[in-house]
Amino acid sequence: MVCGVGAALPPYIVSNADLTARLDTTDEWIRSRTGITRRHVAGADLSTTDLAVRAAAQTLDDGEPVMVEALVVATTTPDRCCPATAPAVATRLGLTGIPAYDLAAGCTGFLYALATAAGLIAAGTARTALVVGADRLATLPDPEDRTTVPLFGDGAGAVVLRRGSADEAGALGPVMLGSDGTGADLIRAFRPGALRMNGSDVFRHAVDRMSTASRQAATAVGWELADVDRLVPHQANSRITSFVARQLDIPDGRQLGNVDEVGNTGAASIPLLLAQAASDGRLKPGHRTLLTAFGAGLSWGATTLTWPDLSLTRLPKRSRT
Amino acid sequence: MTGDLTSILIHDLKLPADRLTDDASLDHAGFDSLAVVELSVLLADRYGIDISDSDIKDVATLGRLDLLITTKRSGR
Numbered sequence: 584m585v586c587g588v589g590a591a592l593p594p595y596i597v598s599n600a601d602l603t604a605r606l607d608t609t610d611e612w613i614r615s616r617t618g619i620t621r622r623h624v625a626g627a628d629l630s631t632t633d634l635a636v637r638a639a640a641q642t643l644d645d646g647e648p649v650m651v652e653a654l655v656v657a658t659t660t661p662d663r664c665c666p667a668t669a670p671a672v673a674t675r676l677g678l679t680g681i682p683a684y685d686l687a688a689g690c691t692g693f694l695y696a697l698a699t700a701a702g703l704i705a706a707g708t709a710r711t712a713l714v715v716g717a718d719r720l721a722t723l724p725d726p727e728d729r730t731t732v733p734l735f736g737d738g739a740g741a742v743v744l745r746r747g748s749a750d751e752a753g754a755l756g757p758v759m760l761g762s763d764g765t766g767a768d769l770i771r772a773f774r775p776g777a778l779r780m781n782g783s784d785v786f787r788h789a790v791d792r793m794s795t796a797s798r799q800a801a802t803a804v805g806w807e808l809a810d811v812d813r814l815v816p817h818q819a820n821s822r823i824t825s826f827v828a829r830q831l832d833i834p835d836g837r838q839l840g841n842v843d844e845v846g847n848t849g850a851a852s853i854p855l856l857l858a859q860a861a862s863d864g865r866l867k868p869g870h871r872t873l874l875t876a877f878g879a880g881l882s883w884g885a886t887t888l889t890w891p892d893l894s895l896t897r898l899p900k901r902s903r904t
Numbered sequence: 905m906t907g908d909l910t911s912i913l914i915h916d917l918k919l920p921a922d923r924l925t926d927d928a929s930l931d932h933a934g935f936d937s938l939a940v941v942e943l944s945v946l947l948a949d950r951y952g953i954d955i956s957d958s959d960i961k962d963v964a965t966l967g968r969l970d971l972l973i974t975t976k977r978s979g980r
Binding site for chain 2: 615616783786787829830
């Protein structure tokens with residue numbers, strides 16, 4: 584079950600006006616098609632590892648350090664091919680020795696990581712696990728491509744999971760996951776700066792897969808969609824997320840979003856939004872919350888939880904050494 | 905235009921009502937590339953009819969679009 588949340592954004596902000604100064608586009612074009620007005624960009628100052636460490640540290644920064652026993656980092660933009668990001672993140676958090684690994688599932692990476700971390704807890708490998716989504720997606724587009732550059736930003740988000748019972752607030756419902764390699768070419772980047780995306784087909788698949796997975800995740804825990812207090816969709820584009828909400832008949836007021844301020848932050852998107860919304864009061868303890876994502880692969884997923892009262896969190900503490 | 909199409913354009917695609925006339929082009933009505941895809945998905949979901957993005961883009965006016973949809977729905 585979820586018992587902590589945190590996020591990190593690089594300080595450098597790129598506005599639509601900054602982009603229109605160097606690309607043949609307009610603020611109106613970007614806002615009407617994506618809902619995005621600005622995004623945070625790491626540039627050369629912050630690595631994916633740095634962002635992951637900052638987001639993870641925020642989840643643990645409640646006084647005494649928590650005994651985290653496993654770490655999964657979901658990312659499509661690791662700092663290097665080898666080794667993985669997660670062991671370095673664990674060490675920088677003072678967690679050297681715990682199982683730590685990366686996982687790549689595009690913008691659905693965070694939900695895939697949640698499922699595998701919950702599996703580690705169920706298997707007895709760990710009692711608590713940190714799940715981090717960290718991406719620097721702003722590195723992927725061709726810098727001259729006016730259609731994809733505006734879409735992406737950098738950031739990280741994290742949650743802490745602990746063993747718990749299914750009837751507790753914070754307990755994850757079954758994580759519904761899927762993939763379809765026949766759509767591999769719809770979102771692809773063979774190297775940074777070379778992203779290719781078929782916007783129309785991505786839109787079509789994204790709304791279909793997220794709507795279907797969301798219905799499955801709600802049904803799996805016996806919820807009607809009318810029971811959902813907060814829909815937390817991967818922040819790809821406000822046109823996609825609004826369309827999904829309409830397909831699910833979830834009113835605008837129950838849909839959380841931050842794409843206008845951060846753009847598409849990949850695997851960071853959902854935990855970043857959870858952290859912001861929990862902090863500013865849009866997401867409250869007791870809210871029946873539906874998470875859903877779609878990304879390159881193609882990949883998609885959805886799950887549910889009743890948002891917990893994080894002030895009541897009790898975790899095994901680690902003795903300071 | 906039939907009420908069904910008008911309703912989709914106003915309530916689902918959020919296009920401005922005062923621009924939705926039979927002789928308006930899709931551009932004039934406020935369609936962008938995503939709105940074309942949105943309409944195609946909505947028509948498939950609601951009426952079970954398959955009208956591709958390019959079929960929608962090719963129509964000259966909203967009146968023609970309405971005729972295309974009505975024809976598909978009646979199975980002709």
